[in-house]
Amino acid sequence: MLPILLIPEKTDVELDAVAAAWADRGGEVRRLGKYWVRDETIAGRPVAVYGNQAFAFVLAQLYGAELLSPDDTLITRLGVRWSRRTISLREAGALRETDFPIFVKPVIPKMFRPGIFNTLADFREATGTLPPEEAVMMSSVVSPIIAEARCFVLNGQVKDIALYEGEADLFAGEAFVNAFLQHHAGDLPAAVVVDIACSPQTGWFVLEFNASWGAGLNSCDAALVVDCITAATVPA
Numbered sequence: 001m002l003p004i005l006l007i008p009e010k011t012d013v014e015l016d017a018v019a020a021a022w023a024d025r026g027g028e029v030r031r032l033g034k035y036w037v038r039d040e041t042i043a044g045r046p047v048a049v050y051g052n053q054a055f056a057f058v059l060a061q062l063y064g065a066e067l068l069s070p071d072d073t074l075i076t077r078l079g080v081r082w083s084r085r086t087i088s089l090r091e092a093g094a095l096r097e098t099d100f101p102i103f104v105k106p107v108i109p110k111m112f113r114p115g116i117f118n119t120l121a122d123f124r125e126a127t128g129t130l131p132p133e134e135a136v137m138m139s140s141v142v143s144p145i146i147a148e149a150r151c152f153v154l155n156g157q158v159k160d161i162a163l164y165e166g167e168a169d170l171f172a173g174e175a176f177v178n179a180f181l182q183h184h185a186g187d188l189p190a191a192v193v194v195d196i197a198c199s200p201q202t203g204w205f206v207l208e209f210n211a212s213w214g215a216g217l218n219s220c221d222a223a224l225v226v227d228c229i230t231a232a233t234v235p236a
Contacts, residue, residue: 002048004042006050008055017217024223048233049213071187078206091134092130095123101118102138103115106134142197148165149161151174159224177194191232192228193211195209195210212231
């Protein structure tokens with residue numbers, strides 16, 4: 001039996017698809033407006049959360065749940081076989097002009113918009129008052145990227161994979177993910193999203209990891225990933 005699915009009141013196509021898939025499986029769906037107010041009719045009952053980070057974190061605290069999230073820094077420890085690029089963890093203030101151009105992403109989401117920065121001045125302009133000790137992940141630039149795909153994974157098994165940018169051989173992409181999981185499933189939470197990208201020079205490679213409770217479908221089938229969303233919320 002499915003737990004109660006808690007999703008934001010403000011709707012969109014992907015939330016509607018997940019809600020419909022949940023209802024088709026016989027599960028109860030609650031769309032929450034003032035989600036920061038504890039609903040005593042939900043308290044004490046099993047729940048699953050699906051929504052943005054602020055929404056999810058508040059609900060997890062209110063209803064005694066834990067959200068499974070991947071280690072954002074895992075990408076920096078993967079071998080080149082999987083990442084196809086050099087990735088390192090640095091403090092923002094330690095970046096130097098000779099490092100650029102590079103792709104930079106914050107370890108803590110939303111601190112600044114990740115992207116390719118051509119110069120140190122570009123990076124500083126985009127990050128504004130970011131503390132110099134803030135951890136960032138920097139990687140060499142892979143170009144061109146011809147496709148990106150999203151993969152929902154549960155217990156080391158691919159539940160669904162779909163292209164969300166460009167065109168490439170998705171069967172080869174899924175084979176790459178399966179090979180990666182044979183080596184690294186133990187480094188990931190039970191439910192996780194693995195995003196991969198493809199370049200003509202490198203083939204498929206791991207782009208990043210995301211939490212199943214907050215990742216958009218990005219063309220994946222909601223009915224196939226319901227179990228991933230369910231497993232991403234556990235009792236605290």
